[in-house]
Amino acid sequence: MSTQAPDQKVPLEAMQRQEPRRTRSRAAKRWAKLPVHLLIALLLVVVLYPLLWLVLGSFKTQQEFLNDPVWSLPGSFNFDNYVEAWTTGNLAVFVANSLMATLPSLALIIVFGVAAGFALEVMVWKGRNGVLLIFLTGIMVPGQMILLPLFSAYFNTGLTGTLWPLIITYTATGLPLTVFMMATYFRAVPREVFEASTLDGASIIRSFISIGFPMVRNAVFTVALVQFFFIWNDLLIALTFANNSDLSTIQVGLLNFTGQFGTVQYGPLFAAICLNVFGTLAIYLFLNQRIMKGLAAGSVKG
Amino acid sequence: MQSVLGDKKALIILLGPALLVYTLVMLVPIIWSMGYTFFSGNAISGFTFAGTDNFTRLFTDPEVRTALSFTVRYAIVITIGQILMGYALALMYVFILKKSSNIIRTLVFFPVVLPTVAVALLFQKMFEIAPQNGLVNSLLNGVGVESVDWFGSSSSSFWVIVLMDIWRSMGFYAVLLYAGLVDIPEDMLESARLDGATGWRLIKNIVLPLSMPVLLSSIIFSINGTLKVFDSIVALTNGGPGSSTTPLTLYMFRTSFAFGDYGYGSSIALLLTLLCLIVTIFIFRSSRRDLTKD
Structure with a gap:
């Protein structure tokens, strides 16, 4: 998009410049734009300054926090707070737990969800609309509705005390949206493609693996990212099934973070928030283009 | 062909x-949870049959009334805020920034992907008064205003939560609505401009009606998310001061896990589920009617 923009703009601007009845001078035009620029500047300050404040805070010592004004710069940029948070604050354990809960559930969500979306949209059978509707209701039901029975079930089967309850619950709660979004994406693939592969003698499973899945690869990628953020940022399920410091995910760990130190240790806390915030931000920035496109396309078509 | 497909x-x-996991881990527990509403006790101590006690309690419990009223107030205020801010930003992206909106869109989207717990802790520190002033109180002091104990009263806590959640989510709704706005055909806008519609009139008569479908799906999305609010409030105020900012979700969580009453907890969860269902169906229905009228 950005590469096309300049080409399109040049002739337009050239046309405007040649227009004879143009009364406003350039300076006046610039003044007219001032409110817009101020508005954008204000917007950026509101969005970005808290994050900047967070970064600066993560380098300050406890003394600087208590004695200096809040907008002062830290005396030196060293990573003591980060080391403290990572080791004494157990952040390393929390991050490992989060990864061990998130990645397996993400893989299961994608494999199950894409296959189900394919079965619901491409395959022809009675009752598929009903099944899709059943999946849809799952998007609306709040997590609180399933917490207690699951807690009893995990308790009785002895899964409590491991990360399995998290993996199982995340997989199930991630499925409705994934199935729904994948069904929507498969709707956009022309049916002729699968009819042709069937005529060529491919079984439906073969069609799914060699044609269906590769054709919606970008959509799969988008859905995976959305689900990653949902699971990674979840608090309710993690708080219910892994509320013990060995199993804490990063969000639960962060919530109880001040407890680790007794009194509030601002530096390590800011460093821990910072790691959490900029870790996710880095993933987002790295994959920005795709997630934006995917989010927009998926939500509007749905 | 049919036999293969x-x-x-x-x-x-x-x-x-997918169906097996979904059924076992979501559908069965939903039914099971409804069964719990007729019992009291929990998984560790065992259950005793309680008849309809839980429902009687649900209708007379003043805590439920507070939580329900907070949830509804929160959902309405945040939904309006999110959609208004998102729509304003989307309009700005499309009509003012035009092709160069990409970088702004990305920056404003930043807070959306950040973990809620981290954002809530950040806001907690920004609005802090003790042991030392946070960013906001320092700014107030700078212009000669006394520090405010933001988390000391229920109304100021409420507005801090509102502020945070709108800050956190406006970028998301902006992108969602932006996608709807760019789909409006350019020649349609052009002909309206030739007919003399500019600024506010163009938006009111052309842009707003045309973006109604995406606006409505945003509202459904927003209200469904806000009725289920949990993590931002747990991390920011933890329901306080007192229980004045406790939504149904948190009250259910406390009842079940702090007081070990699964039966009553399930009743509250059921109330919440019905609330989500009714609101969604209501908006969906009214949107359908409007669309056919046009």
């Missing part, structure tokens, strides 16, 4: 796992 064995292989 409707192959039963393949259907079981493809749909089976």
Whole structure:
């Protein structure tokens, strides 16, 4: 998009410049734009300054926090707070737990969800609309509705005390949206493609693996990212099934973070928030283009 | 052809796992949870039959009334805020920034992907008064205003939560609505401009009606998310001061896990689920009617 923009703009601007009845001078035009620029500047300050404040805070010592004004710069940029948070604050354990809960559930969500979306949209059978509707209701039901029975079930089967309850619950709660979004994406693939592969003698499973899945690869990628953020940022399920410091995910760990130190240790806390915030931000920035496109396309078509 | 596309064995292989996990971990627990509403006790101490006690309690409990009223107030205020801010930003992206909106869009989207717990802790520190002033109180002091104990009263806590959640989510709704706005055909806007519609009139008469579908799906999305609010409030105020900022979700969580009453907890969860269901169906219905009228 950005590469096309300049080409399109040049002739337009050239046309405007040649227009004879143009009364406003350039300076006046610039003044007219001032409110817009101020508005954008204000917007950026509101969005970005808290994050900047967070970064600066993560380098300050406890003394600087208590004695200096809040907008002062830290005396030196060293990573003591980060080391403290990572080791004494157990952040390393929390991050490992989060990864061990998130990645397996993400893989299961994608494999199950894409296959189900394919079965619901491409395959022809009675009752598929009903099944899709059943999946849809799952998007609306709040997590609180399933917490207690699951807690009893995990308790009785002895899964409590491991990360399995998290993996199982995340997989199930991630499925409705994934199935729904994948069904929507498969709707956009022309049916002729699968009819042709069937005529060529491919079984439906073969069609799914060699044609269906590769054709919606970008959509799969988008859905995976959305689900990653949902699971990674979840608090309710993690708080219910892994509320013990060995199993804490990063969000639960962060919530109880001040407890680790007794009194509030601002530096390590800011460093821990910072790691959490900029870790996710880095993933987002790295994959920005795709997630934006995917989010927009998926939500509007749905 | 039909036999291949409707192959039963393949259907079981493809749909089976998802349906099985979904049924076992979501559908069965939903039914099971409804069963809990007739009992009291919990998984560790055991259950005793309680008849309809939980429902009687649900209708007379003043805590439920507070939580319900907070949830509804929160959902209404945040939904309006999110959609208004998102729509304003989307309009700005489309009509003012035009092709150069990409970088701004990305920056404003930043807070959306950040973990709620981290954002809530950040806001907690920004609005802090003790042991030392946070960013906001320092700014107030700078212009000669006394420090405010933001988390000391229920109304100021409420507005801090509102502020945070709108800050956190406006970028998301902006992108969502932006996608709807760019789909409006350019020649339609052009002909309206030739007919003399500019600024506010152009938006009111042309842009707003045309973006109604995406606006409505945003509202459904927003209200469904806000009725289920949990993590931002747990991390920011933890329901306080007192229980004045406790939504139904948090009250259910406390009842079940702090007081070990699964039966009553399930009743509250059921109330919440019905609330989500009714509101969604209501908006969906009214949107359908409007669309056919046009």
